[in-house]
Amino acid sequence: MSATELVAFVCCDLGSIVRGRSFPTSELGRRLETGVGWVPANHSLTPLGPLAAHDPFGSTGDLRLLGDSDTHVRVEGEPGEMPLEFVLCDIADTDGRAWECCPRQFLRDALAELEGELGLRLVASFEHEFQLMLDEPPAPPFSLEAQRAGEPFAAEAIGALIEAGVQPELMMPEFADHQFEIPVEPAEGIAAADRSIVLREVVREVARRHGIRASFAPLLDPSGPGNGVHIHLSLIDADGRPALYDAARPACLSELGGRFAAGILLHAGALSAITAPSPPSASRLAPHRWSAGAVCLARQNREALLRIPPLLGLADAEPAPQMRLEYRAADATANPHLALAAIVRAGIDGVRSELPQPPILDRDPSQLDAAEAAHYGVGALPSSLEEALQALALNDTVRGWFSPLLYEAYSGLKRAEFEAMAALHPSDVCTRYAAVY
Numbered sequence: 532m533s534a535t536e537l538v539a540f541v542c543c544d545l546g547s548i549v550r551g552r553s554f555p556t557s558e559l560g561r562r563l564e565t566g567v568g569w570v571p572a573n574h575s576l577t578p579l580g581p582l583a584a585h586d587p588f589g590s591t592g593d594l595r596l597l598g599d600s601d602t603h604v605r606v607e608g609e610p611g612e613m614p615l616e617f618v619l620c621d622i623a624d625t626d627g628r629a630w631e632c633c634p635r636q637f638l639r640d641a642l643a644e645l646e647g648e649l650g651l652r653l654v655a656s657f658e659h660e661f662q663l664m665l666d667e668p669p670a671p672p673f674s675l676e677a678q679r680a681g682e683p684f685a686a687e688a689i690g691a692l693i694e695a696g697v698q699p700e701l702m703m704p705e706f707a708d709h710q711f712e713i714p715v716e717p718a719e720g721i722a723a724a725d726r727s728i729v730l731r732e733v734v735r736e737v738a739r740r741h742g743i744r745a746s747f748a749p750l751l752d753p754s755g756p757g758n759g760v761h762i763h764l765s766l767i768d769a770d771g772r773p774a775l776y777d778a779a780r781p782a783c784l785s786e787l788g789g790r791f792a793a794g795i796l797l798h799a800g801a802l803s804a805i806t807a808p809s810p811p812s813a814s815r816l817a818p819h820r821w822s823a824g825a826v827c828l829a830r831q832n833r834e835a836l837l838r839i840p841p842l843l844g845l846a847d848a849e850p851a852p853q854m855r856l857e858y859r860a861a862d863a864t865a866n867p868h869l870a871l872a873a874i875v876r877a878g879i880d881g882v883r884s885e886l887p888q889p890p891i892l893d894r895d896p897s898q899l900d901a902a903e904a905a906h907y908g909v910g911a912l913p914s915s916l917e918e919a920l921q922a923l924a925l926n927d928t929v930r931g932w933f934s935p936l937l938y939e940a941y942s943g944l945k946r947a948e949f950e951a952m953a954a955l956h957p958s959d960v961c962t963r964y965a966a967v968y
């Protein structure tokens with residue numbers, strides 16, 4: 532008997548679990564035309580296993596996973612090891628029309644609005660942190676020893692990501708135990724969110740080949756530093772000119788960029804139900820974890836929800852193309868397409884409503900007194916998933932970006948997650964999620 536190489540058609544679901552079906556690689560050409568079957572109720576599967584009690588789909592209906600050949604990933608294995616091969620898919624009705632709950636379509640619609648209404652395109656990158664689940668004592672944070680202790684995994688992960696087309700920039704040992712961060716080159720539109728999914732699956736695969744689990748869960752230890760996903764956003768016009776930069780304005784943020792940022796801050800509570808949407812997520816976002824301790828805009832400040840990273844003056848680098856906003860309140864339990872779409876729509880709303888640029892905070896937000904906090908417009912993020920879902924339920928604008936069916940499925944799924952975890956100790960919640968993400 533000989534083994535047959537398989538390729539998987541996969542989608543990233545509402546809980547950011549990558550699910551799908553595999554078939555012999557020799558069938559790929561035909562399958563790119565017809566897809567593989569899929570079931571609506573799969574969108575109500577909780578990351579914890581069971582189907583959510585509030586499942587609007589039930590037992591009926593049929594869908595197709597239609598592969599997007601631009602996202603074809605193949606990472607070769609060692610001799611005798613099966614390659615990792617998959618294609619990211621849109622979820623469509625059986626006649627090929629987009630399904631109203633497809634996350635990639637949700638992002639496509641948001642990007643079409645950005646282009647149609649503001650004449651702008653999005654360039655973005657997702658910066659992921661993760662931890663290797665190892666028993667041995669960790670090396671010091673950021674140390675060369677930590678980097679070397681991560682070998683050969685670290686070099687192989689970068690090699691596999693290059694092979695998968697993700698364009699990794701760095702492999703950085705981070706602050707938490709056995710934690711690494713991999714920033715990647717920005718990509719336009721939907722490809723940026725696709726890269727986030729590919730990165731996680733490829734890193735997990737390389738770790739798995741070494742018998743190690745790589746966890747992207749937001750928090751492994753309730754009192755420790757978390758694994759963030761920082762989403763870097765820039766906007767370009769039809770001719771590719773950067774739209775966020777204006778040297779004459781505070782922090783060089785253009786008027787449009789200021790309004791865009793203000794929209795994100797305005798909707799931050801509801802957004803967190805989409806970008807940091809699991810029971811352990813909110814604890815990562817507490818102050819002094821250098822995640823996103825407060826809802827504010829700041830320059831080069833790691834406690835802000837929205838950070839303006841530095842503009843380098845080295846090697847004749849132009850400042851305008853470097854200008855970006857870094858949204859820090861996301862984690863890997865968020866579906867990247869939903870998260871990016873929600874952030875973009877919040878930004879569009881800020882521009883549409885002509886919101887003024889928020890003040891740029893120049894210090895630790897937790898050190899402000901009440902009057903200063905009011906002046907800087909500094910607020911708190913929801914302190915639990917339940918609170919975040921309430922903020923979403925009460926925010927007609929953000930809720931309105933979902934079709935009624937998608938909202939029902941999404942809120943039902945998330946409700947099921949917090950209900951399942953309600954009686955558990957925070958460290959058990961972290962352990963449960965570390966086993967999944």
Ligand code: GLU
Binds near residue numbers: 760820822
């Ligand atoms: N680990 C931090 C987080 O949870 C981020 C630290 C940093 O890279 O600034 O977001």
Ligand code: MG
Binds near residue numbers: 660705712
């Ligand atoms: Mg980091």
